[in-house]
Amino acid sequence: MRWLRVQAVVRRHAFVLQRAPQRWFDVVVWPVVDAVLFGAIGVYFGRQADVGEAGAAFLLAGILLFHVVFQAEVSLATGFMEETWSRNLLNLLVTPLREVEYVAGVVLFGLAKLAMSVTVVGTVAFGLFAFNVTDIGLALVPIVAVLLLVGWSVGLLVIGLILRVGQGAEILAWGLLAMLMPLSGIFYPVDALPGVLQPIGKVLPLTHVFAAGRAVLEGDPLPWDEIGIGAAGALVLGAASVWFVVRMLATFRSRGYISRHT
C-alpha cells in the first residue's frame, strides 16, 4: 500500500466537501436536527413518565452512537458514489491506485467527517440538554470501534451493490441503515419490538452494542458479553462485506460495467 496514493484520495474528498455545500448536510445539518429532535422528545417523555433527564440521556446517547455508524457508512458509500456522479471511475481505474488504497483513503477522510458530526451532536446535546457524552467514559472506545466496523461493512455492501446493479442501488447508502435503525434497538431494548421482529433484532450486531451503551448509561459496568457478541457479529459482517465487494468488482470488470459510468 502506497501512502502517497491514499493521501491523494483523502485530498480529493476534502476538495469535494470543501466545495459542495450539500455534503455538509450529512456532517452538520442532520446531526443538529437529530440531536434537537431526539433531545426534545426525550425531555418531553421524561417529564411525562417522571424520569427526569434520564429519558433525554437515553435518546441522545442513542442518536449520538447512531451517528457514528451512520457517518462511517455514508462517508464510505457516498465517497465512492462521488466518483460515479462525476464520471471519474474510469480515470481512477486506469491509475496504479489499488482498491485497498482507495478504501483506506475514503475511510480516513470519513473519520474526519465522523469526528465533525459527532462533535456537532455532542455539542448540541451538551449545550441544549446538558447531556455530556463523555460521561460514558472509556466504555465509549470499544462501543465506537464496533460501530465503525459495522458502518464500514454496510458501506462496502452498498458499494458492491452499486458496482453490480448501478446507480439504482445508491438509495441504499441511506436506506439500509434506516432499515436497521428500528430493528437494532437504538433507543430501546430489543424486547420493545413486536415479537415477530425481535429475532431479527437479536442477530444484528448493532443491537448488542446499543444495549451495552444503555447499560453503561444506567451506571452499570460495560457488559463485555454484549460487546463481544456485537464485535463477533461485526467481524462476520465485515468479512462478508469484503468478500461481496471483491466478487462484485470482479463481476464489474468481467461484464464491462464501466460503460455505465463513462
Next chain:
Amino acid sequence: MPSTSAPASSAEPGILVARGLEKRYKRVQAVDGLDLTVGAGERVALLGPNGAGKTTTLLMLLGVVTPDAGWVEIMGHRLPRHRSEAAEHVGFAAGYLPLPERLRVVEFLRLFGQLYGLADPGPAVELGLERFGITHLAGAMGNELSSGQRTLIGIVKATLHRPPLLVLDEPTASLDPDVALRVRTGLNRLCSDDDTALLVTSHNMIEVERLCERVVFISAGRVVADGKPAEVAARFGRDDLEGVFLHLAEEREGA
C-alpha cells in the same frame, strides 16, 4: 479457466503485448482472438468501424475489463495480477471523459500526479500545461472547460508521470480543427521528446496518417490489417485509410 491470470512474463519484446484476447458480452463477440504488440516509441492507431471492438480492446489492455481469454503484459507486468505496477507505465485519456467537478485543473492534475507516484507533481503539472499551451487554464474549475480544453487537460494528466506508453481513446472526437491540431502538435512533441509509444483510436483517418506510423484495423473483434498506413491502404486496393475504413464499415453492415 481463462488464461488471464497466467503467471510470469512472456519475455516477448514490446512495451505492450497482448495475445489471444477474447471478450463476449451476452450474444455479442466484442473481441475475438486479438493479438497486439506495441514497441518502444512506436505510434500505433487502432482503427475500425463502430462496434469493431476498439474500446473493449483498450479497456482490456488497461485492466479495466477482464478478458474471457488471452493475456496482456505491460512492461513485463502481467494483468490482472500486476495491474497496479503495469499502470505506472501507462497513461490514458479519452475525449469523452469529463474532469471531476469541484476541482480546479491544477488540483486535478496534482491529485493524479500523486496517484501516479509523483511525490511533488508541481513541476510535472507546469511542464504538461506548458507543452500544450494551456497554462492559463490552471486555475479553472473542471466544469468550466470546453470539450477541447478537457481533452488537453486529460492528456496532460495522462503524461504527468512520463509513461513509456500513452493510450488515447478518441482524443480529438468532436474537436474544432484548430484544437485538434494543437492536440496533435502536443502529442508529436511529447512522443519525440520522451520517446513515448502511442496507442490511439480515432475515426479521423487524416489525423491518424499524420500522427501514427502504424495502423491496426480491427473488424468484428479481429485484426484484419496491420502495417504502415500506405501499405494497408494498398493491400485493400484503396487510395488511403479512409477508403479502407469505408470498405470495412460496408462489409460489417453487409454481414
